[in-house]
Amino acid sequence: MNHPLIDLQVHSGIATLTLNRPEKRNAMSDDMRTEFIHALERVAADKAIRALVLTGAGKGFCAGGDVAGMERRMSAPTGEIAFNGWHRQQRVHHAQTLLHTMPKPVIAAVNGAASGLGADTALACDFILASEWASFTWSYIHRGIVPDGGGMYFLPRRVGLSKAKDLIFTGRKVDVDEACALGIVDRKTSAERLLADAQAWATELAKGSATALALTKGILDQSFESSAQQVFAQGSQAQGICYTSTEHRESVMAFLARSASRE
Missing domain, CATH: 1.10.12 (Lyase 2-enoyl-coa Hydratase; Chain  A, domain 2)
Known part of the structure; x- marks a missing residue:
């Protein structure tokens, strides 16, 4: 039996949503995105859930879009590529919008590499807590595409326009210390404490009305x-x-x- 691609646990009013495809560094496939959307809709609708922590299973937070899916899109008939791509983009934007507009505090607990869509997904959260193993890269340029997960909106608001252009134009890797200095990461903690610290922070944020x-x-x-x-x-x-x-x-x-x- 295939394991769920998204794991959602709720304890004491705090939801922990784990991207659960560790063998692929949690790269976002179409099936995984469908589960992600359903989980976000559940969290948004459940009044007993006061805050959300988003993290990744294994060594990575999220490696971005699934390259195998990119290959399948390129192999579609020429006349269908554009519409298929447009349809996929609607799903990407729906998922990112659900995360960004979640009517309760959301913390990204970044445990490893957040690349491309993974970096955008972290930015769509209200706060980013990162371990010493975290890194960020807006690697879209290396695939000949543009940031489609909200990075062109979120990143300039965190680091300023010129720094956002540098990170997006080069697609270079940013380690956790530089990410803290730039304002990408709000807090840094140890890998051992990451989830517990994120959940404690979420509990603190959720105390209010x-x-x-x-x-x-x-x-x-x-x-x-x-x-x-x-x-x-x-x-x-x-x-x-x-x-x-x-x-x-x-x-x-x-x-x-x-x-x-x-x-």
């Missing part, structure tokens, strides 16, 4: 493209929703009760 977190994340992720007026307007609408939330009511009542007890 799930309603407020989801609304705040959605506004922040659009803030670079929005005017101040738009951000204020979105914030006003979000605050109106928060005023009606159970979390807000309970926190206010608890504060008032504590104040009354001290009088």
Whole structure:
């Protein structure tokens, strides 16, 4: 029996999603992407899940797109290559969008090489925690293609435009220390502590109101493209929703009760 290509475990409100194709350094095949999408949809819909940790099985985080799949696409009839490629891109973008717009905190626990689509997938998360074995490369240029997993959007926002161009134009490998210096990686830890530290960080991030977190994340992720007026307007609408939330009511009542007890 074939093992699942995506492993999803949930403990104490924290989901850990593991890319589970270690023999291929977790390269993303079409079948694996389908399982990935289903797992992300489940995490997004489950209110009991407060945060998500994404990692890879074995020595690599994700080696990018599956080269065998690239070969099959090239062998298709000439008149079908473009449409087949377009259709595949819709699936890639759907998966990356689900990850990026997840209405709860997402941490990439990068345990090894994150290449091409793998590097973009890490960037689609809110935070990146990396072990000493982690590395990043936007290697698309070596395959004669462009970053299609969001790297052209996410990377400049982390490192600036000129540095993003350098990394994408050259496809060079970035070790974990340089990645920390550039701002690609938020925190570094040991390989032995990686998953535990990521889960502990996720638990810390998930302590706040799930309603407020989801609304705040959605506004922040659009803030670079929005005017101040738009951000204020979105914030006003979000605050109106928060005023009606159970979390807000309970926190206010608890504060008032504590104040009354001290009088």
